[in-house]
Amino acid sequence: MNILVxxxxxxxLDKLIEEDWVIDKDLQIDTSFLKPTLNSYDESAIExxxxxxxxxxxxxxxxxxxxxxIASTPATTILKTLNALRFKQVVRIDSQDDFRxxxxxxxxxxxxxxxxxxxxxxxxxxxxSTVGENAKTHLLVAERLGWPCITQVSGIEVIDxxxxxxxxxxxxxxxxxxxxxxxxxxIGEVPNTFMRVPTIKDRxxxxxxxxxxxxxxxxxxxxxxxxxxxxxxxxxxRHGIFIEGETPEQKARELYKMYLKERLEKI
Amino acid sequence: MPLKRKQIVEALYxxxxxxxxxxxxxxxxxxxxxxxxxxxxxxxxxxxxxxxxVVYVKNTHDVAAVIKFANENRVNVVPRTGHSATEGGLxxxxxxxxxxxxxxxxxILAIDTYNMQATVQCGASLQELDDRLRxxxxxxxxxxxxxxxxxxxxxxxxxSIGQFSTLYGGIEDMVVGLEAxxxxxGITRIKNxxxxxAGPDIRHVIIGNEGTLCFITEITxxxxxxxxxxxxxxxxxxxxxxxxxxxxxxxxxxxYRPSVARLYDPEDGAYHFSHFAEDRCVLIFVAEGVKPxxxxxxxxxxDIVDRHDECVKVDxxxxxxWFAHLNWDPANLAAEKVEIMETKNVCNTTEISxxxxxxxxxxEVCMQRVRNEIPDLTLLGGHSSHSYLNGTNLYFVYFYNVVxxxxxxxxxxxxxxxxxxxxxxxxxxxxSMCHHHGVGKHRTHWIQKEYGSxxxxxxxxxxAFDPNNIMNMGxxxxxxx
Numbered sequence: 030m031n032i033l034v035x036x037x038x039x040x041x042l043d044k045l046i047e048e049d050w051v052i053d054k055d056l057q058i059d060t061s062f063l064k065p066t067l068n069s070y071d072e073s074a075i076e077x078x079x080x081x082x083x084x085x086x087x088x089x090x091x092x093x094x095x096x097x098x099i100a101s102t103p104a105t106t107i108l109k110t111l112n113a114l115r116f117k118q119v120v121r122i123d124s125q126d127d128f129r130x131x132x133x134x135x136x137x138x139x140x141x142x143x144x145x146x147x148x149x150x151x152x153x154x155x156x157x158s159t160v161g162e163n164a165k166t167h168l169l170v171a172e173r174l175g176w177p178c179i180t181q182v183s184g185i186e187v188i189d190x191x192x193x194x195x196x197x198x199x200x201x202x203x204x205x206x207x208x209x210x211x212x213x214x215x216i217g218e219v220p221n222t223f224m225r226v227p228t229i230k231d232r233x234x235x236x237x238x239x240x241x242x243x244x245x246x247x248x249x250x251x252x253x254x255x256x257x258x259x260x261x262x263x264x265x266x267r268h269g270i271f272i273e274g275e276t277p278e279q280k281a282r283e284l285y286k287m288y289l290k291e292r293l294e295k296i
Numbered sequence: 297m298p299l300k301r302k303q304i305v306e307a308l309y310x311x312x313x314x315x316x317x318x319x320x321x322x323x324x325x326x327x328x329x330x331x332x333x334x335x336x337x338x339x340x341x342x343x344x345x346x347x348x349x350v351v352y353v354k355n356t357h358d359v360a361a362v363i364k365f366a367n368e369n370r371v372n373v374v375p376r377t378g379h380s381a382t383e384g385g386l387x388x389x390x391x392x393x394x395x396x397x398x399x400x401x402x403x404i405l406a407i408d409t410y411n412m413q414a415t416v417q418c419g420a421s422l423q424e425l426d427d428r429l430r431x432x433x434x435x436x437x438x439x440x441x442x443x444x445x446x447x448x449x450x451x452x453x454x455x456s457i458g459q460f461s462t463l464y465g466g467i468e469d470m471v472v473g474l475e476a477x478x479x480x481x482g483i484t485r486i487k488n489x490x491x492x493x494a495g496p497d498i499r500h501v502i503i504g505n506e507g508t509l510c511f512i513t514e515i516t517x518x519x520x521x522x523x524x525x526x527x528x529x530x531x532x533x534x535x536x537x538x539x540x541x542x543x544x545x546x547x548x549x550x551x552y553r554p555s556v557a558r559l560y561d562p563e564d565g566a567y568h569f570s571h572f573a574e575d576r577c578v579l580i581f582v583a584e585g586v587k588p589x590x591x592x593x594x595x596x597x598x599d600i601v602d603r604h605d606e607c608v609k610v611d612x613x614x615x616x617x618w619f620a621h622l623n624w625d626p627a628n629l630a631a632e633k634v635e636i637m638e639t640k641n642v643c644n645t646t647e648i649s650x651x652x653x654x655x656x657x658x659x660e661v662c663m664q665r666v667r668n669e670i671p672d673l674t675l676l677g678g679h680s681s682h683s684y685l686n687g688t689n690l691y692f693v694y695f696y697n698v699v700x701x702x703x704x705x706x707x708x709x710x711x712x713x714x715x716x717x718x719x720x721x722x723x724x725x726x727x728s729m730c731h732h733h734g735v736g737k738h739r740t741h742w743i744q745k746e747y748g749s750x751x752x753x754x755x756x757x758x759x760a761f762d763p764n765n766i767m768n769m770g771x772x773x774x775x776x777x
Contacts, residue, residue, distance in 0.1 A: 223638035
């Protein structure tokens with residue numbers, strides 16, 4: 030079974046200190062000094078693919094897992110790590126363009142990769158990135174490929190060469206479905222799927238295997254993919270009042286007098 | 297006849313009050329270890345003798361009363377404040393020990409900006425003290441990675457050092473005076489003066505004693521003017537550590553004092569700087585102080601580095617922003633626990649120091665031996681982060697996947713096995729096996745070799761000040777059976 034894990038190497042926004050959240054005139058934040066990292070959904074997607082490969086002896090289904098990202102050079106470290114984790118192949122589609130708010134363009138490239146470069150049975154995509162946060166790419170990829178898409182996936186079992194049992198979250202619970210490949214699976218919250226860490230020996234043995242490099246120019250984007258025209262910041266600020274007082278007791282008394290007493294008396 | 301647990305607890309109730317004595321089983325378990333055994337603790341495995349109680353003392357007189365009781369009844373006392381030790385110094389080596397916790401003695405007693413010193417109780421948070429000082433334009437100059445967690449008593453007891461040590465020095469260069477309680481219950485104060493030549497400097501009996509001689513209750517440290525607006529950050533990538541050590545040496549022997557002078561090898565560097573220094577060493581400097589000094593220091597360092605062709609300058613912003621996330625707060629600890637439990641990938645460190653002439657040899661032999669002899673490593677690297685006129689430190693950092701062993705076997709299979717290589721190679725070459733974490737309980741096997749003929753002085757200190765062996769047994773000096 031050919032599994033393609035599509036991931037994004039995004040700047041580690043946790044490392045952005047408050048004073049650096051400066052939005053420029055184009056509504057961009059300078060993240061050039063941050064190390065790229067994986068979001069938790071992509072980490073889960075990668076780990077699940079590795080676990081399916083681990084289980085292939087038991088399931089008797091050979092797993093051919095490949096990882097792909099659309100990114101510039103700094104993502105290379107992550108790709109080397111995936112090599113060391115023994116992904117069969119890792120691919121970087123080189124891009125200097127800003128794809129953060131262009132899920133349609135990403136979906137086009139990914140679907141073209143599958144159709145023209147390497148046939149796949151299953152695509153894993155993390156639910157959403159920490160930048161852009163479009164949460165649409167998986168749906169758009171499935172639409173372009175004409176494949177079914179299951180969202181909020183939390184568990185995957187391989188049944189045979191052409192079938193998977195997929196567990197996914199829905200509003201009021203979980204569903205398990207047996208589905209036929211090909212399909213697109215959008216990986217949601219999956220407990221206990223931190224990405225494993227390769228040993229130094231594996232990094233030396235496998236980490237330096239070649240990374241297949243393509244370019245976004247290899248995928249001529251049609252005119253109808255979207256173009257970012259504007260971004261607006263939604264203010265989430267709420268009014269707040271500092272309660273003054275010398276001691277916590279005084280502050281609690283003031284809170285009671287000003288805000289709670291009247292409400293409590295009405296009960 | 298040793299006292300029974302109940303008798304010890306009763307006595308502690310009488311001394312400190314019932315509200316300040318904790319005998320909850322889980323708290324006792326957690327108080328039997330420090331971060332050295334965190335992998336076991338995460339798995340709920342506590343293999344050491346259980347303490348009788350944890351006493352949260354309120355003042356120096358309570359400390360004195362508890363220690364006097366322990367001394368009279370031969371009960372082991374483990375002093376602690378922030379509980380962030382990493383070398384097993386807070387482990388309870390003996391059953392029914394008293395864990396004497398000074399974290400409640402947390403007051404900042406005085407900030408004297410005329411005489412440039414601040415006085416605090418042992419449980420004062422370093423973060424809080426430094427934040428208070430910085431609001432007024434001053435700083436302690438002390439910034440260990442544990443700054444958000446550590447308290448002054450523990451920092452002094454372990455001879456802590458901070459990230460800006462190349463300018464400000466280690467904690468031993470900052471401490472002016474102290475108050476401490478010795479095993480007979482006597483309260484000793486060393487006054488706060490700029491210098492004295494009235495015999496040996498007895499501050500150093502207390503600084504770094506790791507709770508084996510006394511309990512530190514109050515500390516006065518120097519404070520410094522703080523000029524963050526003048527900070528200059530410099531960063532370079534380079535091919536090899538040997539060149540890096542040479543540059544650090546040139547900076548130091550020519551008298552320049554950047555607050556930060558750090559050199560990372562490619563492995564350790566990749567963990568922090570892979571976005572700009574893949575497979576390269578990284579050299580970092582921060583020049584600070586009043587503007588003429590900061591500028592002159594930065595210019596001189598640039599001149600020195602420029603003489604080495606292999607060095608490539610990087611955007612200073614990469615360095616400046618990296619510093620903002622170097623320290624460990626409770627959120628980091630919580631995240632580390634989750635990650636370790638999920639991945640079984642554990643990080644540990646061992647820090648040593650040596651003169652310039654041997655530091656690179658120690659680095660190379662340790663890297664080679666650990667890499668060849670230890671299984672399941674996922675990262676093995678090192679950095680120098682504290683430089684001196686005559687040498688520097690090396691901080692070996694290693695991650696490993698815990699494979700095919702029980703939680704209680706993890707230390708023996710990995711961390712202690714690595715530590716053994718590093719310590720033995722360092723001592724053999726003529727360096728010191730501990731740079732700034734203290735000896736704790738797991739480098740005691742080599743303490744005689746570390747001291748050589750001067751071990752006599754250490755042993756005499758212990759027998760003179762703690763004749764009944766009640767202070768943190770098994771720390772610094774090995775437990776004799």
